[in-house]
Amino acid sequence: xxEFLQQLVNGLALGAVYALIALGYTMVYGVLRFINFAHSxxxxxxxxxxxxxxxxxxTGSVVGGLLVLAGAMLICALLGVLIEKLAYRPLxxxxxxxxxxxxxxxxxxxxxxxxxxxxxNPRSFPVLFPLHYFHLGxxxxxxxxxxxxxxxxxxxxxxxxxxxxxxIGTAMRALSxxxxxxxxxxxxxxxxxxxxxxxxxALAAAGGILYASSYPSIDPLMGTLPGLKAFVAxxxxxxxxxxxxxLGxxxxxxxxxxxxxxxxxTYRDAVAFAVLILILLFRPNGLLGRLQTEKV
Amino acid sequence: xxxxxxxxxxxxxxxxxxxxxxxxxxxxIVTLIGSNGAGKSTTLRAISGLLRPAGGTIRxxxxxxxxxxxxxxxxxxxxQVPEGRMVFANLxxxxxxxxxxxxxxxxxxxxxxxERVFSLFPRLQEREQQVAGTLSGGEQQMLAIGRALxxxxxxxxxxxxxxxIAPLLVATxxxxxxxxxxxxxITVLLVEQNANLAxxxxxxxxxxxxxxxxxxDRSAALRADERVRSAYLGA
Numbered sequence: 001x002x003e004f005l006q007q008l009v010n011g012l013a014l015g016a017v018y019a020l021i022a023l024g025y026t027m028v029y030g031v032l033r034f035i036n037f038a039h040s041x042x043x044x045x046x047x048x049x050x051x052x053x054x055x056x057x058x059t060g061s062v063v064g065g066l067l068v069l070a071g072a073m074l075i076c077a078l079l080g081v082l083i084e085k086l087a088y089r090p091l092x093x094x095x096x097x098x099x100x101x102x103x104x105x106x107x108x109x110x111x112x113x114x115x116x117x118x119x120x121n122p123r124s125f126p127v128l129f130p131l132h133y134f135h136l137g138x139x140x141x142x143x144x145x146x147x148x149x150x151x152x153x154x155x156x157x158x159x160x161x162x163x164x165x166x167x168i169g170t171a172m173r174a175l176s177x178x179x180x181x182x183x184x185x186x187x188x189x190x191x192x193x194x195x196x197x198x199x200x201x202a203l204a205a206a207g208g209i210l211y212a213s214s215y216p217s218i219d220p221l222m223g224t225l226p227g228l229k230a231f232v233a234x235x236x237x238x239x240x241x242x243x244x245x246x247l248g249x250x251x252x253x254x255x256x257x258x259x260x261x262x263x264x265x266t267y268r269d270a271v272a273f274a275v276l277i278l279i280l281l282f283r284p285n286g287l288l289g290r291l292q293t294e295k296v
Numbered sequence: 297x298x299x300x301x302x303x304x305x306x307x308x309x310x311x312x313x314x315x316x317x318x319x320x321x322x323x324x325i326v327t328l329i330g331s332n333g334a335g336k337s338t339t340l341r342a343i344s345g346l347l348r349p350a351g352g353t354i355r356x357x358x359x360x361x362x363x364x365x366x367x368x369x370x371x372x373x374x375x376q377v378p379e380g381r382m383v384f385a386n387l388x389x390x391x392x393x394x395x396x397x398x399x400x401x402x403x404x405x406x407x408x409x410x411e412r413v414f415s416l417f418p419r420l421q422e423r424e425q426q427v428a429g430t431l432s433g434g435e436q437q438m439l440a441i442g443r444a445l446x447x448x449x450x451x452x453x454x455x456x457x458x459x460x461i462a463p464l465l466v467a468t469x470x471x472x473x474x475x476x477x478x479x480x481x482i483t484v485l486l487v488e489q490n491a492n493l494a495x496x497x498x499x500x501x502x503x504x505x506x507x508x509x510x511x512x513d514r515s516a517a518l519r520a521d522e523r524v525r526s527a528y529l530g531a
Binding site for chain 1: 344345346366367371375376378383384385387394395396398399443446447514522
Protein backbone atom coordinates (compact mmCIF):
# COMPACT_ATOMS: atom_id res chain seq x y z
CA UNK A 1 0.00 0.00 0.00
CA UNK A 2 2.78 2.41 0.96
CA GLU A 3 4.59 1.42 -2.19
CA PHE A 4 1.44 2.19 -4.21
CA LEU A 5 1.02 5.60 -2.58
CA GLN A 6 4.66 6.37 -3.21
CA GLN A 7 4.26 5.51 -6.89
CA LEU A 8 1.11 7.59 -6.99
CA VAL A 9 3.04 10.64 -5.76
CA ASN A 10 5.84 10.01 -8.26
CA GLY A 11 3.33 9.51 -11.05
CA LEU A 12 1.53 12.73 -10.21
CA ALA A 13 4.83 14.61 -10.27
CA LEU A 14 5.70 13.25 -13.70
CA GLY A 15 2.13 13.88 -14.86
CA ALA A 16 2.29 17.50 -13.74
CA VAL A 17 5.28 18.06 -16.02
CA TYR A 18 3.53 16.37 -18.94
CA ALA A 19 0.49 18.54 -18.25
CA LEU A 20 2.53 21.75 -18.35
CA ILE A 21 4.00 20.81 -21.74
CA ALA A 22 0.74 19.43 -23.13
CA LEU A 23 -1.03 22.75 -22.52
CA GLY A 24 1.22 24.46 -25.08
CA TYR A 25 0.45 21.85 -27.73
CA THR A 26 -3.26 22.07 -27.17
CA MET A 27 -3.45 25.88 -27.06
CA VAL A 28 -1.47 26.30 -30.27
CA TYR A 29 -3.61 23.63 -31.89
CA GLY A 30 -6.66 25.57 -30.73
CA VAL A 31 -5.68 28.75 -32.55
CA LEU A 32 -3.75 27.42 -35.57
CA ARG A 33 -4.94 23.80 -35.98
CA PHE A 34 -1.50 22.24 -36.21
CA ILE A 35 0.87 20.48 -33.84
CA ASN A 36 3.86 22.62 -33.01
CA PHE A 37 6.51 19.90 -32.78
CA ALA A 38 9.14 22.52 -31.93
CA HIS A 39 7.42 22.77 -28.54
CA SER A 40 9.66 19.94 -27.18
CA UNK A 41 12.67 22.11 -27.86
CA UNK A 42 11.13 25.06 -26.02
CA UNK A 43 10.91 22.72 -23.05
CA UNK A 44 14.62 21.89 -23.49
CA UNK A 45 15.46 25.59 -23.86
CA UNK A 46 13.63 26.24 -20.59
CA UNK A 47 15.89 23.79 -18.76
CA UNK A 48 19.00 25.36 -20.31
CA UNK A 49 17.77 28.87 -19.53
CA UNK A 50 17.39 27.73 -15.91
CA UNK A 51 20.87 26.20 -15.96
CA UNK A 52 22.50 29.46 -17.03
CA UNK A 53 20.28 31.73 -14.94
CA UNK A 54 21.27 29.71 -11.86
CA UNK A 55 24.82 31.03 -12.37
CA UNK A 56 23.60 34.61 -12.15
CA UNK A 57 20.97 34.29 -9.46
CA UNK A 58 21.88 32.81 -6.07
CA THR A 59 19.77 29.68 -5.77
CA GLY A 60 19.13 27.18 -3.01
CA SER A 61 16.38 29.31 -1.52
CA VAL A 62 12.73 29.21 -2.53
CA VAL A 63 12.86 32.83 -3.70
CA GLY A 64 16.03 32.29 -5.74
CA GLY A 65 14.58 29.16 -7.31
CA LEU A 66 11.36 30.94 -8.22
CA LEU A 67 13.31 33.81 -9.75
CA VAL A 68 15.19 31.37 -11.99
CA LEU A 69 11.88 29.77 -12.89
CA ALA A 70 10.28 33.10 -13.77
CA GLY A 71 13.33 34.17 -15.79
CA ALA A 72 13.33 30.96 -17.81
CA MET A 73 9.60 31.29 -18.44
CA LEU A 74 10.10 34.82 -19.74
CA ILE A 75 12.99 33.79 -22.01
CA CYS A 76 10.99 30.91 -23.46
CA ALA A 77 7.90 33.07 -23.93
CA LEU A 78 10.04 35.28 -26.17
CA LEU A 79 11.51 32.24 -27.91
CA GLY A 80 8.01 30.92 -28.62
CA VAL A 81 6.87 34.24 -30.05
CA LEU A 82 10.02 34.37 -32.19
CA ILE A 83 9.51 30.84 -33.55
CA GLU A 84 5.93 31.69 -34.51
CA LYS A 85 6.92 34.97 -36.16
CA LEU A 86 9.82 33.61 -38.18
CA ALA A 87 8.64 30.11 -39.05
CA TYR A 88 4.85 29.92 -38.95
CA ARG A 89 3.51 33.39 -39.67
CA PRO A 90 4.88 33.53 -43.24
CA LEU A 91 2.94 30.31 -43.91
CA UNK A 92 -0.40 31.62 -42.69
CA UNK A 93 -3.18 30.69 -45.07
CA UNK A 94 -1.23 27.72 -46.44
CA UNK A 95 -2.29 24.17 -45.66
CA UNK A 96 -1.73 22.98 -42.11
CA UNK A 97 0.42 20.17 -43.50
CA UNK A 98 2.93 22.83 -44.58
CA UNK A 99 2.98 24.23 -41.06
CA UNK A 100 3.32 20.74 -39.58
CA UNK A 101 6.34 19.89 -41.71
CA UNK A 102 7.85 23.28 -40.89
CA UNK A 103 7.34 22.55 -37.19
CA UNK A 104 9.33 19.32 -37.51
CA UNK A 105 12.03 21.30 -39.32
CA UNK A 106 12.15 23.92 -36.55
CA UNK A 107 12.35 21.14 -33.98
CA UNK A 108 15.37 19.56 -35.71
CA UNK A 109 16.96 22.96 -36.20
CA UNK A 110 16.70 23.80 -32.50
CA UNK A 111 18.02 20.37 -31.46
CA UNK A 112 21.08 20.79 -33.65
CA UNK A 113 21.52 24.41 -32.70
CA UNK A 114 21.41 23.30 -29.06
CA UNK A 115 24.10 20.68 -29.68
CA UNK A 116 26.20 23.27 -31.48
CA UNK A 117 25.90 25.90 -28.75
CA UNK A 118 25.73 23.82 -25.57
CA UNK A 119 27.62 20.73 -26.78
CA UNK A 120 26.06 17.27 -26.94
CA ASN A 121 27.21 16.10 -23.50
CA PRO A 122 24.77 16.03 -20.60
CA ARG A 123 25.24 18.64 -17.90
CA SER A 124 24.12 18.26 -14.35
CA PHE A 125 21.33 20.62 -13.45
CA PRO A 126 21.92 22.78 -10.37
CA VAL A 127 19.83 22.43 -7.23
CA LEU A 128 17.47 25.39 -7.42
CA PHE A 129 15.38 24.83 -4.33
CA PRO A 130 16.40 23.82 -0.77
CA LEU A 131 16.35 20.05 -0.51
CA HIS A 132 14.37 18.33 2.22
CA TYR A 133 12.63 15.01 2.51
CA PHE A 134 9.35 14.61 4.32
CA HIS A 135 8.24 11.22 5.60
CA LEU A 136 4.50 10.73 5.74
CA GLY A 137 3.81 7.27 7.08
CA UNK A 138 6.36 5.59 4.86
CA UNK A 139 5.73 7.75 1.81
CA UNK A 140 8.67 10.01 1.02
CA UNK A 141 7.94 13.44 -0.43
CA UNK A 142 10.83 15.58 -1.58
CA UNK A 143 10.74 19.36 -1.39
CA UNK A 144 11.33 19.32 -5.17
CA UNK A 145 8.09 17.40 -5.60
CA UNK A 146 6.19 19.70 -3.26
CA UNK A 147 7.41 22.73 -5.17
CA UNK A 148 6.56 21.03 -8.42
CA UNK A 149 2.99 20.43 -7.24
CA UNK A 150 2.61 23.96 -5.89
CA UNK A 151 4.06 25.65 -8.98
CA UNK A 152 1.95 23.51 -11.31
CA UNK A 153 -1.22 24.23 -9.33
CA UNK A 154 -0.55 27.98 -9.35
CA UNK A 155 0.21 27.98 -13.08
CA UNK A 156 -2.89 25.96 -13.94
CA UNK A 157 -5.14 28.22 -11.88
CA UNK A 158 -3.48 31.26 -13.40
CA UNK A 159 -3.96 29.88 -16.90
CA UNK A 160 -7.59 29.13 -16.17
CA UNK A 161 -8.08 32.70 -15.04
CA UNK A 162 -6.39 34.13 -18.13
CA UNK A 163 -8.32 31.94 -20.55
CA UNK A 164 -11.74 32.22 -18.92
CA UNK A 165 -11.81 35.70 -17.41
CA UNK A 166 -9.60 38.09 -19.35
CA UNK A 167 -10.19 39.93 -22.59
CA ILE A 168 -7.26 38.33 -24.39
CA GLY A 169 -8.20 34.87 -23.10
CA THR A 170 -11.76 35.26 -24.38
CA ALA A 171 -10.27 36.42 -27.68
CA MET A 172 -8.20 33.21 -27.77
CA ARG A 173 -11.36 31.14 -27.37
CA ALA A 174 -13.18 33.23 -29.96
CA LEU A 175 -10.31 32.91 -32.44
CA SER A 176 -10.08 29.17 -31.90
CA UNK A 177 -13.76 28.84 -32.72
CA UNK A 178 -13.82 31.06 -35.80
CA UNK A 179 -10.88 33.19 -36.94
CA UNK A 180 -12.92 35.05 -39.57
CA UNK A 181 -15.55 36.12 -37.04
CA UNK A 182 -12.73 37.06 -34.66
CA UNK A 183 -11.21 39.48 -37.14
CA UNK A 184 -14.69 40.88 -37.87
CA UNK A 185 -15.08 41.98 -34.25
CA UNK A 186 -11.71 43.72 -34.35
CA UNK A 187 -9.46 41.05 -32.88
CA UNK A 188 -5.93 41.24 -34.26
CA UNK A 189 -5.51 37.51 -34.81
CA UNK A 190 -1.71 37.68 -35.17
CA UNK A 191 -1.38 39.32 -31.80
CA UNK A 192 -3.58 36.74 -30.09
CA UNK A 193 -1.57 33.95 -31.76
CA UNK A 194 1.67 35.51 -30.47
CA UNK A 195 0.16 35.67 -27.00
CA UNK A 196 -0.84 32.01 -27.23
CA UNK A 197 2.72 31.00 -28.13
CA UNK A 198 4.09 33.11 -25.28
CA UNK A 199 1.74 31.48 -22.79
CA UNK A 200 2.34 27.91 -23.99
CA UNK A 201 6.10 28.38 -24.17
CA ALA A 202 6.29 29.85 -20.67
CA LEU A 203 4.45 26.79 -19.33
CA ALA A 204 6.83 24.48 -21.23
CA ALA A 205 9.79 26.32 -19.67
CA ALA A 206 8.30 25.79 -16.22
CA GLY A 207 7.92 22.12 -17.14
CA GLY A 208 11.58 22.04 -18.25
CA ILE A 209 12.85 23.51 -14.98
CA LEU A 210 10.70 21.27 -12.80
CA TYR A 211 11.62 18.19 -14.84
CA ALA A 212 15.32 19.01 -14.63
CA SER A 213 14.99 19.54 -10.89
CA SER A 214 13.70 15.97 -10.52
CA TYR A 215 15.93 14.34 -13.18
CA PRO A 216 18.95 16.62 -12.90
CA SER A 217 20.73 15.90 -16.15
CA ILE A 218 20.08 18.06 -19.18
CA ASP A 219 21.17 17.86 -22.80
CA PRO A 220 19.96 19.36 -26.08
CA LEU A 221 17.96 16.27 -27.02
CA MET A 222 16.20 15.98 -23.67
CA GLY A 223 12.98 17.47 -25.08
CA THR A 224 12.20 14.74 -27.56
CA LEU A 225 10.64 12.06 -25.38
CA PRO A 226 8.85 14.22 -22.80
CA GLY A 227 7.66 16.37 -25.70
CA LEU A 228 6.22 13.43 -27.60
CA LYS A 229 4.61 12.07 -24.45
CA ALA A 230 3.07 15.45 -23.67
CA PHE A 231 1.72 15.49 -27.21
CA VAL A 232 0.13 12.12 -26.48
CA ALA A 233 -1.26 13.60 -23.26
CA UNK A 234 -2.83 16.46 -25.24
CA UNK A 235 -4.45 13.98 -27.63
CA UNK A 236 -5.54 11.82 -24.70
CA UNK A 237 -7.32 14.78 -23.12
CA UNK A 238 -8.80 15.92 -26.44
CA UNK A 239 -6.60 18.10 -28.63
CA UNK A 240 -7.59 21.76 -28.37
CA UNK A 241 -9.20 21.20 -24.98
CA UNK A 242 -7.29 23.00 -22.20
CA UNK A 243 -8.59 21.12 -19.12
CA UNK A 244 -8.20 17.97 -21.22
CA UNK A 245 -4.48 18.58 -21.68
CA UNK A 246 -3.97 18.94 -17.94
CA LEU A 247 -5.97 15.80 -17.23
CA GLY A 248 -4.25 13.87 -20.03
CA UNK A 249 -0.84 14.79 -18.62
CA UNK A 250 -1.69 13.59 -15.14
CA UNK A 251 -3.26 10.34 -16.40
CA UNK A 252 -0.30 9.58 -18.62
CA UNK A 253 2.21 10.30 -15.83
CA UNK A 254 0.34 7.98 -13.49
CA UNK A 255 -0.02 5.16 -16.02
CA UNK A 256 3.65 5.36 -17.00
CA UNK A 257 4.84 5.33 -13.39
CA UNK A 258 2.55 2.47 -12.38
CA UNK A 259 3.62 0.33 -15.34
CA UNK A 260 7.24 0.87 -14.32
CA UNK A 261 6.42 0.06 -10.69
CA UNK A 262 4.77 -3.17 -11.75
CA UNK A 263 8.03 -4.28 -13.30
CA UNK A 264 7.56 -3.04 -16.80
CA UNK A 265 10.40 -0.52 -16.76
CA THR A 266 11.59 -1.81 -20.15
CA TYR A 267 8.32 -0.54 -21.54
CA ARG A 268 8.47 2.87 -19.85
CA ASP A 269 8.56 4.80 -23.13
CA ALA A 270 6.25 2.43 -24.96
CA VAL A 271 3.39 3.12 -22.55
CA ALA A 272 2.63 6.56 -23.92
CA PHE A 273 2.48 5.34 -27.47
CA ALA A 274 0.32 2.36 -26.56
CA VAL A 275 -2.03 4.88 -24.94
CA LEU A 276 -1.95 6.95 -28.14
CA ILE A 277 -2.90 3.96 -30.28
CA LEU A 278 -5.71 3.00 -27.91
CA ILE A 279 -7.13 6.49 -27.73
CA LEU A 280 -7.02 6.91 -31.50
CA LEU A 281 -8.81 3.57 -31.91
CA PHE A 282 -11.49 3.95 -29.29
CA ARG A 283 -11.94 7.60 -28.44
CA PRO A 284 -10.27 9.77 -31.09
CA ASN A 285 -11.75 12.95 -29.61
CA GLY A 286 -9.97 12.30 -26.33
CA LEU A 287 -11.27 12.08 -22.80
CA LEU A 288 -12.80 15.56 -22.66
CA GLY A 289 -12.96 16.43 -26.33
CA ARG A 290 -16.13 16.06 -28.31
CA LEU A 291 -17.05 16.71 -31.87
CA GLN A 292 -18.20 20.30 -32.15
CA THR A 293 -21.72 20.47 -33.42
CA GLU A 294 -22.88 23.83 -34.57
CA LYS A 295 -26.43 24.93 -35.19
CA VAL A 296 -26.88 26.39 -38.61
CA UNK B 297 -19.88 57.82 -46.84
CA UNK B 298 -18.71 54.66 -48.63
CA UNK B 299 -17.38 54.82 -52.17
CA UNK B 300 -16.48 51.60 -53.93
CA UNK B 301 -14.88 52.18 -57.30
CA UNK B 302 -14.25 49.56 -59.98
CA UNK B 303 -13.69 46.86 -57.39
CA UNK B 304 -12.39 43.56 -58.76
CA UNK B 305 -11.83 40.43 -56.73
CA UNK B 306 -10.35 37.12 -57.82
CA UNK B 307 -10.36 33.71 -56.20
CA UNK B 308 -7.33 32.21 -57.89
CA UNK B 309 -8.15 32.00 -61.58
CA UNK B 310 -11.82 32.85 -61.06
CA UNK B 311 -12.81 36.48 -61.16
CA UNK B 312 -15.66 36.96 -58.69
CA UNK B 313 -16.17 40.71 -59.07
CA UNK B 314 -15.76 42.80 -62.21
CA UNK B 315 -15.30 46.52 -61.55
CA UNK B 316 -18.15 46.87 -59.10
CA UNK B 317 -18.91 50.45 -58.08
CA UNK B 318 -21.17 51.45 -55.21
CA UNK B 319 -21.90 54.76 -53.60
CA UNK B 320 -23.64 54.83 -50.25
CA UNK B 321 -24.77 57.96 -48.50
CA UNK B 322 -24.71 58.47 -44.77
CA UNK B 323 -27.94 57.50 -43.03
CA UNK B 324 -29.28 55.33 -45.85
CA ILE B 325 -30.30 51.71 -46.05
CA VAL B 326 -28.95 50.37 -49.32
CA THR B 327 -29.46 46.85 -50.54
CA LEU B 328 -27.49 44.52 -52.75
CA ILE B 329 -29.65 41.93 -54.45
CA GLY B 330 -28.83 39.13 -56.80
CA SER B 331 -28.89 35.36 -57.05
CA ASN B 332 -26.51 32.88 -55.49
CA GLY B 333 -22.94 33.41 -56.60
CA ALA B 334 -23.59 36.90 -57.99
CA GLY B 335 -20.85 38.33 -55.75
CA LYS B 336 -22.87 39.92 -52.96
CA SER B 337 -20.99 38.30 -50.08
CA THR B 338 -17.70 38.78 -51.88
CA THR B 339 -18.39 42.51 -52.05
CA LEU B 340 -19.00 42.68 -48.30
CA ARG B 341 -15.97 40.53 -47.55
CA ALA B 342 -13.79 42.85 -49.60
CA ILE B 343 -15.14 45.95 -47.85
CA SER B 344 -14.50 44.32 -44.46
CA GLY B 345 -10.91 43.55 -45.42
CA LEU B 346 -11.32 39.78 -45.41
CA LEU B 347 -10.33 39.67 -49.09
CA ARG B 348 -7.66 41.69 -50.90
CA PRO B 349 -9.11 43.30 -54.04
CA ALA B 350 -7.32 42.60 -57.31
CA GLY B 351 -8.22 46.10 -58.46
CA GLY B 352 -10.22 49.20 -57.65
CA THR B 353 -10.53 51.26 -54.49
CA ILE B 354 -12.73 51.39 -51.40
CA ARG B 355 -13.03 54.71 -49.64
CA UNK B 356 -14.73 55.26 -46.31
CA UNK B 357 -15.30 58.89 -45.29
CA UNK B 358 -12.63 59.84 -47.82
CA UNK B 359 -9.99 57.41 -46.52
CA UNK B 360 -8.80 54.44 -48.56
CA UNK B 361 -9.45 51.28 -46.58
CA UNK B 362 -8.82 48.59 -49.20
CA UNK B 363 -5.33 47.82 -47.90
CA UNK B 364 -6.22 47.74 -44.19
CA UNK B 365 -6.46 44.49 -42.20
CA UNK B 366 -9.96 43.45 -41.12
CA UNK B 367 -9.51 44.37 -37.46
CA UNK B 368 -8.42 47.90 -38.38
CA UNK B 369 -11.52 48.38 -40.53
CA UNK B 370 -13.72 47.54 -37.54
CA UNK B 371 -11.79 50.21 -35.67
CA UNK B 372 -12.79 52.76 -38.33
CA UNK B 373 -16.49 52.15 -37.62
CA UNK B 374 -17.44 49.58 -40.26
CA UNK B 375 -18.91 46.40 -38.90
CA GLN B 376 -20.34 43.28 -40.51
CA VAL B 377 -22.93 40.70 -39.55
CA PRO B 378 -21.53 37.82 -41.59
CA GLU B 379 -23.48 35.24 -43.53
CA GLY B 380 -24.31 32.23 -41.37
CA ARG B 381 -24.12 34.48 -38.29
CA MET B 382 -20.77 33.10 -37.11
CA VAL B 383 -21.51 33.61 -33.43
CA PHE B 384 -18.84 32.19 -31.12
CA ALA B 385 -20.81 29.06 -30.23
CA ASN B 386 -18.35 28.13 -27.46
CA LEU B 387 -18.75 31.49 -25.67
CA UNK B 388 -21.67 32.74 -23.61
CA UNK B 389 -24.06 35.34 -25.02
CA UNK B 390 -22.47 37.94 -22.78
CA UNK B 391 -18.93 37.01 -23.85
CA UNK B 392 -19.98 37.20 -27.50
CA UNK B 393 -21.22 40.73 -26.95
CA UNK B 394 -18.09 41.66 -25.02
CA UNK B 395 -15.99 40.40 -27.92
CA UNK B 396 -18.05 42.67 -30.18
CA UNK B 397 -16.64 45.57 -28.18
CA UNK B 398 -13.10 44.13 -28.31
CA UNK B 399 -11.51 47.41 -29.40
CA UNK B 400 -13.37 49.50 -26.82
CA UNK B 401 -11.24 49.85 -23.68
CA UNK B 402 -13.68 52.12 -21.84
CA UNK B 403 -15.72 49.77 -19.65
CA UNK B 404 -18.48 52.29 -18.96
CA UNK B 405 -19.01 52.73 -22.68
CA UNK B 406 -19.13 48.95 -23.19
CA UNK B 407 -21.70 48.65 -20.43
CA UNK B 408 -23.85 51.38 -21.98
CA UNK B 409 -23.68 49.69 -25.37
CA UNK B 410 -24.57 46.35 -23.77
CA GLU B 411 -27.70 47.88 -22.28
CA ARG B 412 -28.61 49.36 -25.64
CA VAL B 413 -28.31 45.95 -27.32
CA PHE B 414 -30.37 44.36 -24.54
CA SER B 415 -33.13 46.92 -24.97
CA LEU B 416 -33.12 46.23 -28.72
CA PHE B 417 -33.14 42.44 -28.18
CA PRO B 418 -34.55 41.65 -24.71
CA ARG B 419 -34.27 37.95 -25.55
CA LEU B 420 -30.49 38.23 -25.42
CA GLN B 421 -30.64 39.56 -21.89
CA GLU B 422 -32.74 36.58 -20.81
CA ARG B 423 -30.06 34.27 -22.24
CA GLU B 424 -27.07 36.31 -21.13
CA GLN B 425 -25.19 33.43 -19.44
CA GLN B 426 -26.21 30.77 -21.93
CA VAL B 427 -23.64 29.31 -24.34
CA ALA B 428 -24.33 30.82 -27.77
CA GLY B 429 -24.29 27.42 -29.52
CA THR B 430 -27.50 26.48 -27.72
CA LEU B 431 -29.51 29.45 -29.07
CA SER B 432 -32.08 29.04 -31.83
CA GLY B 433 -31.24 30.30 -35.32
CA GLY B 434 -33.21 33.50 -34.82
CA GLU B 435 -31.61 34.19 -31.46
CA GLN B 436 -28.18 33.61 -32.97
CA GLN B 437 -29.02 36.17 -35.64
CA MET B 438 -30.01 38.67 -32.94
CA LEU B 439 -26.74 37.91 -31.18
CA ALA B 440 -24.75 38.39 -34.38
CA ILE B 441 -26.42 41.77 -34.94
CA GLY B 442 -25.95 42.73 -31.28
CA ARG B 443 -22.31 41.73 -31.42
CA ALA B 444 -21.76 43.89 -34.51
CA LEU B 445 -23.47 46.84 -32.79
CA UNK B 446 -21.18 46.50 -29.75
CA UNK B 447 -18.32 48.03 -31.73
CA UNK B 448 -20.48 51.18 -32.10
CA UNK B 449 -20.31 51.16 -35.90
CA UNK B 450 -21.36 54.03 -38.11
CA UNK B 451 -21.66 51.70 -41.07
CA UNK B 452 -23.19 48.25 -40.74
CA UNK B 453 -23.12 45.50 -43.35
CA UNK B 454 -25.52 42.58 -43.08
CA UNK B 455 -25.16 39.42 -45.09
CA UNK B 456 -28.42 37.47 -45.52
CA UNK B 457 -29.97 38.18 -42.12
CA UNK B 458 -33.13 36.24 -43.06
CA UNK B 459 -31.33 33.05 -44.07
CA UNK B 460 -32.48 29.98 -42.17
CA ILE B 461 -34.72 31.83 -39.76
CA ALA B 462 -38.34 31.09 -38.87
CA PRO B 463 -40.61 33.31 -41.05
CA LEU B 464 -42.17 34.91 -37.98
CA LEU B 465 -38.77 36.08 -36.77
CA VAL B 466 -37.74 37.44 -40.16
CA ALA B 467 -40.25 40.28 -39.82
CA THR B 468 -38.89 41.09 -36.35
CA UNK B 469 -35.31 41.11 -37.58
CA UNK B 470 -36.20 43.49 -40.40
CA UNK B 471 -38.05 45.82 -38.03
CA UNK B 472 -34.91 45.88 -35.90
CA UNK B 473 -32.77 46.72 -38.93
CA UNK B 474 -34.98 49.73 -39.62
CA UNK B 475 -34.82 50.70 -35.96
CA UNK B 476 -31.01 50.44 -35.93
CA UNK B 477 -30.92 52.71 -38.96
CA UNK B 478 -33.47 55.28 -37.73
CA UNK B 479 -32.82 55.61 -34.02
CA UNK B 480 -29.14 54.67 -33.86
CA UNK B 481 -28.33 56.63 -37.01
CA ILE B 482 -26.35 53.76 -38.51
CA THR B 483 -25.93 53.49 -42.28
CA VAL B 484 -26.83 49.99 -43.47
CA LEU B 485 -25.68 47.96 -46.46
CA LEU B 486 -27.96 44.95 -46.70
CA VAL B 487 -27.33 41.83 -48.74
CA GLU B 488 -30.46 39.78 -49.10
CA GLN B 489 -31.90 36.97 -51.21
CA ASN B 490 -35.38 37.99 -50.19
CA ALA B 491 -35.49 40.95 -52.56
CA ASN B 492 -39.06 41.85 -51.64
CA LEU B 493 -38.20 42.53 -48.04
CA ALA B 494 -34.91 44.20 -48.86
CA UNK B 495 -36.47 46.65 -51.35
CA UNK B 496 -39.23 47.39 -48.84
CA UNK B 497 -36.92 48.86 -46.22
CA UNK B 498 -34.14 50.31 -48.39
CA UNK B 499 -33.95 53.60 -50.24
CA UNK B 500 -31.57 52.43 -52.97
CA UNK B 501 -30.62 49.10 -54.43
CA UNK B 502 -27.95 47.53 -56.60
CA UNK B 503 -28.57 44.40 -58.64
CA UNK B 504 -25.57 42.11 -59.07
CA UNK B 505 -25.26 39.43 -61.71
CA UNK B 506 -22.17 37.24 -62.16
CA UNK B 507 -19.95 39.74 -60.43
CA UNK B 508 -21.20 42.88 -62.20
CA UNK B 509 -23.60 45.62 -61.22
CA UNK B 510 -26.30 45.42 -63.88
CA UNK B 511 -28.74 47.92 -62.37
CA UNK B 512 -28.86 50.49 -59.65
CA ASP B 513 -31.65 52.82 -58.77
CA ARG B 514 -34.05 53.93 -56.08
CA SER B 515 -35.66 50.87 -54.49
CA ALA B 516 -39.13 51.93 -55.59
CA ALA B 517 -37.96 52.13 -59.19
CA LEU B 518 -36.28 48.72 -58.97
CA ARG B 519 -39.53 47.23 -57.66
CA ALA B 520 -41.26 48.45 -60.80
CA ASP B 521 -38.49 47.32 -63.16
CA GLU B 522 -39.59 44.46 -65.38
CA ARG B 523 -36.27 42.59 -65.22
CA VAL B 524 -36.13 42.80 -61.43
CA ARG B 525 -39.74 41.74 -61.10
CA SER B 526 -39.33 38.64 -63.21
CA ALA B 527 -35.91 37.60 -61.93
CA TYR B 528 -36.03 38.43 -58.22
CA LEU B 529 -39.55 39.26 -57.11
CA GLY B 530 -41.29 36.25 -58.60
CA ALA B 531 -43.86 38.39 -60.34
